Amino acid sequence: MTEAAVTARARLAGLARLDDGAVRPVEAALLLAALARPGAAVDGYLTYIAELAQEVSAAAAGPHAEQLAESLFEVIGRKHRFRGDDRDDDEVDNANLMCVIDRRRGVPAALGLLVLDVARAAGLTAEGLAFPVHFLLRIEDRGGRRLILDPAAGGRVMEPPDMRALLKVATGLASELEPSHYTAMGNREMVVRLQNETKLRLLRCGRIDRALEVVEATLLLAPDLALLWREAGLMHMRLDNPGGAVAALEQFVARTTNAQARARTQALLAELRGRLN
DSSP, X not given: OOHHHHXXXXXXXXXXXXXXXXXXXXXXXXXXXXXXXXXXXXXXXXXXXXXXXXXXXXXXXXXXXXXXXXXXXXXXXXXTOOEEOOSOTTOGGGGOHHHHHHHTEEOHHHHHHHHHHHHHHTTOEEEXXXXXXXXXXXXXXXXXXXXXXEGGGTSEEOOHHHHHHHHHHHHOTTOOOOXXXXXXXXXXXXXXXXXXXXXXXXXXXXXXXXXXXXXXXXXXXXXXXXXXXXXXXXXXXXXXXXXXXXXXXHHHHHHOOXXXXXXXXXXXXXXXHHHHO
């Protein structure tokens, strides 16, 4: 393991000990991206993002949400040419935030984290929504006026009919908007969502080994997320590593609040331990 990887892992472990509100999502995402790009310097990317925020602050035409959104995407979209690119579902780099910044294009979840961080650093109130099929950003001005924006579409304002149409295209005509779709995600949750994009792309390519690396890296940031431990355990099983599976599934059992899932996993653990004896 390189010195840079050791440093990144240590910084992620430090973020894991913080309250969620103190976690900076873009920093966590860059640290995770660095684990897949040995030798890449996280701090240089953070400096670039800080420069974007300064440009947005200087470009702000007024205090209202519409003006703030215009300034935000004038800088990020039109000046710096960031754009959404989800055409290739198997392109892993589209979900690696370092690659996204280098190439100026990426999946909505990656662009969303970048735009959210720039907005917050520029003094705006910004949140990522728990909308299930596409990363959407909500900003709020000092007067309480809110806008929901699509970072991957140049900051397009998303009204309920737009969100409903997007949902139906992705999940079927029977789908409808729910109050939970307007809930703000936590800081760790946004990063886990981006990591999940990478994991799914790797699994579609049959790269279970690399998908496991992604899950285990995510656990450095979110070690209490029981589902990640279960995923890691099942991937170890598929890779014929019962020892790794046992270690991960034991962590799942210790953390899950689902009694049925705990019972099923304990039965699986008994079988796996039998193989090891």
